[in-house]
Amino acid sequence: MPARTGAEYIRDLRERQGEVWISGERIEDVTTHPATHHLVQSLAHLYDMQHDPAWRDILTYLSPTTNERVGMSFLQPQTCEDLQRRSTMMLAWARYSGGMMGRTPDYLNSSYMALSAASSYFAANRQEFAKNVCRYYEYIRENDLCLTHTLINPQANRSVGASEQVDPYLAAGVLKETDAGLVIRGCRMLATLAPFSEEITVFPSTVLKEQSNTNRYAYAFSIPSNTPGLKFICRESFDLGRSRYDHPLGSRFEELDAIVVFDDVLVPWERVFLYGNNELCNNVYGQTGAVVHMMHQVAAKCVAKTELLLGIACSIAESIQIGQFQHVQEKIAEIIINLETMKALLRASEADGAPNEFGLMTPARPPLDAVRSLYPRMYPRMVEILQLLGASGLMAIPTEADVEGPEGPAIERYMQSARHNARDRIRLFRLAWDVTSSAFGARQVLYERFFFGDPVRVAGGLYMSYDKQPVIKYVQDLLDQGQVE
Numbered sequence: 001m002p003a004r005t006g007a008e009y010i011r012d013l014r015e016r017q018g019e020v021w022i023s024g025e026r027i028e029d030v031t032t033h034p035a036t037h038h039l040v041q042s043l044a045h046l047y048d049m050q051h052d053p054a055w056r057d058i059l060t061y062l063s064p065t066t067n068e069r070v071g072m073s074f075l076q077p078q079t080c081e082d083l084q085r086r087s088t089m090m091l092a093w094a095r096y097s098g099g100m101m102g103r104t105p106d107y108l109n110s111s112y113m114a115l116s117a118a119s120s121y122f123a124a125n126r127q128e129f130a131k132n133v134c135r136y137y138e139y140i141r142e143n144d145l146c147l148t149h150t151l152i153n154p155q156a157n158r159s160v161g162a163s164e165q166v167d168p169y170l171a172a173g174v175l176k177e178t179d180a181g182l183v184i185r186g187c188r189m190l191a192t193l194a195p196f197s198e199e200i201t202v203f204p205s206t207v208l209k210e211q212s213n214t215n216r217y218a219y220a221f222s223i224p225s226n227t228p229g230l231k232f233i234c235r236e237s238f239d240l241g242r243s244r245y246d247h248p249l250g251s252r253f254e255e256l257d258a259i260v261v262f263d264d265v266l267v268p269w270e271r272v273f274l275y276g277n278n279e280l281c282n283n284v285y286g287q288t289g290a291v292v293h294m295m296h297q298v299a300a301k302c303v304a305k306t307e308l309l310l311g312i313a314c315s316i317a318e319s320i321q322i323g324q325f326q327h328v329q330e331k332i333a334e335i336i337i338n339l340e341t342m343k344a345l346l347r348a349s350e351a352d353g354a355p356n357e358f359g360l361m362t363p364a365r366p367p368l369d370a371v372r373s374l375y376p377r378m379y380p381r382m383v384e385i386l387q388l389l390g391a392s393g394l395m396a397i398p399t400e401a402d403v404e405g406p407e408g409p410a411i412e413r414y415m416q417s418a419r420h421n422a423r424d425r426i427r428l429f430r431l432a433w434d435v436t437s438s439a440f441g442a443r444q445v446l447y448e449r450f451f452f453g454d455p456v457r458v459a460g461g462l463y464m465s466y467d468k469q470p471v472i473k474y475v476q477d478l479l480d481q482g483q484v485e
């Protein structure tokens with residue numbers, strides 16, 4: 001099946017959803033459950049966009065195998081223009097939620113697009129793993145599947161590795177090999193979007209330090225979300241079933257996060273991509289180029305999210321007429337600078353793109369590394385700016401029921417602003433509240449701080465991998481030049 005419609009996604013999800021637990025209850029049907037059905041609708045909208053004549057050519061391309069239209073995030077880019085086609089698509093999807101849905105399916109589609117191009121990397125582990133990756137990429141492309149992923153081991157004791165925890169199967173590990181595949185027992189810390197996924201990808205991300213090259217934590221695979229023994233235990237939902245007026249973001253874009261439990265889950269051999277080789281596991285995202293293409297998607301999301309925050313800041317300034325104060329201008333200028341920085345870095349990564357060692361056109365990594373390290377600091381600061389501009393206005397936000405209720409006339413009289421009637425002012429400030437002060441908003445801040453890795457270790461990785469020699473030589477040359485003169 002080529003690029004799906006929203007209705008096709010919902011139909012398929014009913015059959016393929018995993019075992020989802022929330023607040024002590026097993027969700028039988030995520031497409032109708034109050035905690036999940038709004039996000040299903042939002043995802044369905046993204047799939048529908050692929051069939052909208054206004055978006056079709058931007059969001060899809062012709063499959064090289066079937067000649068039918070498939071999602072643009074599967075496109076294996078050959079030129080810098082292809083990179084731009086990809087980011088135009090990713091921006092279009094990100095703008096639908098103001099960047100609040102970080103895990104739209106293009107995120108992991110991009111990963112498999114790059115992993116498949118680098119199939120020889122997997123062949124270095126076992127020949128058949130290369131075939132598995134390529135087959136899997138085509139499978140998710142041609143069926144337009146929605147994936148989640150989980151990389152991190154439970155947080156029990158970070159001072160030691162997975163094998164030194166009190167329970168060797170606290171972190172998900174291979175219990176045994178059988179003719180049919182690997183049997184996995186244990187847990188992975190987090191999978192955003194898990195309840196809405198049809199497949200789960202399980203890759204290593206933390207560096208495997210165990211010496212043995214046959215260690216039980218060295219694997220990468222992907223399996224259907226409804227595989228027996230696989231469980232998603234969600235945190236409570238921040239979609240509280242309120243109206244779009246009351247919770248403009250939480251009522252639509254709650255992706256949920258889940259702990260992932262593997263109760264002796266069988267992973268068929270044809271779904272195993274890496275096994276038993278620490279070095280290949282540790283380097284898979286970096287050396288295949290997958291991380292760069294994922295960062296490319298992230299950069300597009302950062303542009304959309306910054307546009308939303310800038311728009312809210314400017315709207316608040318206009319609404320209550322604070323734009324003439326110099327410190328307000330300075331604060332909004334800070335968001336403008338952030339937006340222009342994100343746009344410039346995204347564009348630089350595409351302009352300086354080059355084929356990687358597997359022949360896949362790949363965005364330049366340094367600008368995207370800058371995005372990855374800057375945004376975890378920028379986003380919380382921009383949220384702080386909205387709080388500083390909104391002040392008590394972020395709390396003077398009666399609900400829709402109040403606005404419509406007996407005290408409506410009083411609210412209409414006292415909650416108006418210089419530019420808005422009360423209803424519209426409250427609607428704007430409720431949006432600002434959902435970014436800055438609600439549970440949904442707080443989770444977004446945490447998400448931006450951590451979702452792409454611990455910023456401390458990310459910065460350390462950048463220091464270690466960045467080519468520092470040219471600048472060291474530059475300084476040396478400058479010093480030597482001085483001496484000659």
Ligand SMILES: Cc1cc2nc3c(=O)[nH]c(=O)nc-3n(C[C@H](O)[C@H](O)[C@H](O)COP(=O)(O)OP(=O)(O)OC[C@H]3O[C@@H](n4cnc5c(N)ncnc54)[C@H](O)[C@@H]3O)c2cc1C
Binds near residue numbers: 150152192257447
């Ligand atoms: C909202 C949200 C959604 C997420 N979604 C996903 C998802 O869909 N899939 C997924 O796989 N992951 C997801 N993650 C997990 C994310 O990848 C991790 O949060 C991130 O890699 C940091 O790991 P950790 O949370 O285990 O923190 P920890 O590693 O436990 O770190 C806790 C603290 O200890 C410090 N610390 C720990 N170890 C070291 C060390 N060796 N050196 C220096 N400092 C150290 C850290 O700096 C930090 O301050 C998500 C996270 C969040 C918050």
